Amino acid sequence: MDTSVTDTLVGRLLDGRYLIEDRIARGGMATVYRARDMRLDRPVAVKVMHDVFATDPEFVARFIREAKAAAAFSHPNVVAVFDQGADGGHVYLVMEYVVGETLRDLLRRRGRLSPAEALGILQPVLAALSAAHASGLIHRDVKPENVLLARDGRVKVADFGLAQAVNRTASRTATLIGTVAYLAPEQVTRGVADARSDVYAAGIMLFEMLTGAPPYQGDSPLAVAYRHAHEDVPPPSSRVQSLPPAIDAVVLAATARDPDRRPADAHALLALVARARRELSTPDADGDAVTTLVPLSTETLVVAGAPRRRRRWRMFVALLVVLAVAAAAGAAGWWLAVGRYAVVPRLVGVSTTQATELAAKAHLRLHVAGETWSTTYPAGTIVDQRQRPESRVNRGTAIDVTVSKGRHLTTVPSFDPAQTSLADYEAALAHAGLSAGPVTQRYDDTVPAGNVIATNPAAGDQVDWNSSVAITISQGRQPIPVPDVRGQPADQAAATLQDAGFAVATSQAFSDTVPKGVVMSESPTPGGNGYRGDTVTLVVSQGPQLFPVPKVTSTLADPSTWITIDQARQILESAGFTVHVGKKGRFGIVTHQDPAPGSMEPKGFTVTIDAV
Structure with missing residues (x-):
């Protein structure tokens, strides 16, 4: 299986x-x-x-x-x-x-069969095909795989999937349907099949049962098909010398390359098989003994010249004998036709105790052939019976049943999110008798990507053997886009980043263009991805850097301190300031400046000077 x-x-x-x-x-x-x-x-x-x-x-x-x-x-x-x-x-x-095995399974186990066994299997197969042919059906795929051997001895033909209604005429198909080892020559060469094609396949199957292998082997299916079409099937005795001529005759008749030389249908081949079984010399060649009902004679014996009274007495005795024989025959007929049979009760779903009682009432015995796990039937109840309910079997037959062991439970394996990968957990499930169901993913800030973070049912739960378990694995940390907070006030920018899941660090730098307290830049670069808890560093503007304004004013009472306009311009511009001359005066000596000396101003700031 x-x-x-x-x-x-x-x-x-x-x-x-x-x-x-x-x-x-x-x-x-x-x-x-x-x-x-x-x-x-x-x-x-x-x-x-x-x-x-x-x-x-x-x-x-x-x-x-x-x-x-x-x-x-x-x-x-x-x-x-x-x-x-x-x-x-x-x-x-x-x-x-059908509980049992295929003929293919039997041949693999046994190699080949005795003539009695082979014909015993072929007869019910031909009976089935005979009825099909009479109904206008052909099987088209007769082979050991499609012959089922039930444990109770019944033989069943399966898979009429290639059968077609032919209304007693040949059918044609554009495709070659069937198994190449059993294809009739006309199926290979002309693509047609009728009842004689099934006869050919049955003959090939008989050859294989008797010898352990089909008649033709080849490197490819095409090579085997070619041999079917262009070679005669050899007698099976050419491979197994002990086989009698009667067996060879059946095989050669069934496998004639010319369909017209074969039996017309399975019924005709069945007659040949029955005759071959009778001709076999060994006592067991006929398989099971055949019961023959011999009809009672209806003739009346009259003796001439006897006295009338004696004749009447003899007639009376003869009548009694006939009646007794008829009664015995009737009883025997009843026994053979009805009395020896019992009707199999339905046992599935009842306890073994009840099943034993039901079997006994039906004049049968209960035999527990095995036990199996079941999610449908409680422990101790019948889950299957080999003999079909309402079928007839001989009285005293043992009804083979399978008893439930109840649910086969197992435990969902545990896992360590820090270490258990999906492959490791699937192996653990298989070891526990389970299989992996749907696999989903979700982000997790602590579990490495690819590791198991959850299951359904949960780890430790008791579930049925062969159940599936849904698994959730980590995708690792979830990427988060870094917001662009440049140009925002530092407090507002920090709040935006923290709301997105980031930590915030700040530093300060002078800027001649960005107002004080406003974010100048951030790292990592905005628009990229980070992860929850990552730190984003902000550079916040301190505004422009300030420098002291140099003293360029003169004391008129002390000529040594006098500074001319040109000298003041040079001093201020060297310090990075811009100079605006207000009053130039007559002598060009700077006496006033704005802003005052020592004032802190940014470079490029305009200092106004006045002179006398």
């Missing part, structure tokens, strides 16, 4: 009715799941078309044809089709769930 705990359909309820429990197998066109019909409380097999095909109208139509063709066709040796539908883009088919 091919299972997968990560299959998204497992655990889902399709169409509000079919609970998908496990994946059984995956084919080229669809995946088959074991499921439970919650409405009828029975196990079923659900075949879900692959997504790539579910969106293709041609393939969907082919899938629906399978459902209609198979549902309209009923036979004990054919897997029954119960329902078909679509749910959320999933196109599905609901079929009978």
Whole structure:
């Protein structure tokens, strides 16, 4: 069985009715799941078309044809089709769930089978194909993978997905449908298939059962197909010398390259197989003993010349004998037809004690074949039964059941946000019998990017085995755009940065252009990204730098202190000031200045001087 705990359909309820429990197998066109019909409380097999095909109208139509063709066709040796539908883009088919293995599984395990075993399996397969051919259906894909061997001994043919109504005429398709190892020559060369194509495939399958391998091998499917079309199938005794001629005759008849030389349909091949079983010399070659009902003779024996009274007495005795024999035959017939059978009760959902009582009332026995975990049924109740409810089995048969062990619980693993990465946690989930569900991300100022910060369900919770756990991982610290606060008053700028999540540091610098107390620059550069808690440094203007105004005034009483206008201009301009001459006077000696000497003024400030 091919299972997968990560299959998204497992655990889902399709169409509000079919609970998908496990994946059984995956084919080229669809995946088959074991499921439970919650409405009828029975196990079923659900075949879900692959997504790539579910969106293709041609393939969907082919899938629906399978459902209609198979549902309209009923036979004990054919897997029954119960329902078909679509749910959320999933196109599905609901079929009978057969507990057992495929013929392919048996051949892998055994290698090859005895003639009695091979014919014993082929007969019910041909019975199913015979009924299909009589209904105007051909299978088109007869192979060991499509032959199911139930544990109770039943043989079932599965996957009539390639069958088409042919109304007793050949069908033609533009595509070569089937498995190359079992393709009839006409399918390879002309792309046509009829009942004789199924006969050919059944013959190839018989060859493989008897010898352990199909007749043709090749480096590629095309090479194998070529050999089907251009070579005669050898007798199986060429590989297994102990095989009798009767077996060779069946295989060679079924696999004739010319369809006209094969049995006309599965019914005709079935007659050849039955005759071959009778001709086999070994006692067990016929498989199970065949019960034959011999009809009672209706002839009356009359003896001439006997006295009348004696004749009457003999007739009376003969009548009694006939009646006794008829009664015995009737009883035997009742026993063979009805009395020896019991009807299998429905046991799923009841306790083992109740199931034992129900089985005993039906003249059957209960056999616990195994236990399994179940989210649907409490511990100690029956979750599955091998023999189908309402079916007939011999009295005294052991009904094989599977008992629930209850829910299989496991614990959601813990994690360390500082150290547990997503990959590490997914491994921990797998070890605990769980799988990773949706993964989301969120920023976190303390947990490194990529590490796990939360789960749903939470760590430590008890959940069902094979459940999925949603995971949240850290994206690391959240980037924050650095606001542009240049030109704002220092207090306002600091508040803006702090509201955005930044810390603020300040320094001061003189500026001839930016007013005092206003932000001149910031670092990091505005427009870039920082992180919450990062420090943004502001440079706040102190206004222009001030310098002392030099003394350029003269004392008229002391000629040594006299400073001319030109001398005053040179002194002031050297100090970085601009000079404006007010009164020039007659002698050009500076006697007054504004602002006064020693005043603190910025460079470029205009100093006015007056002279006499």
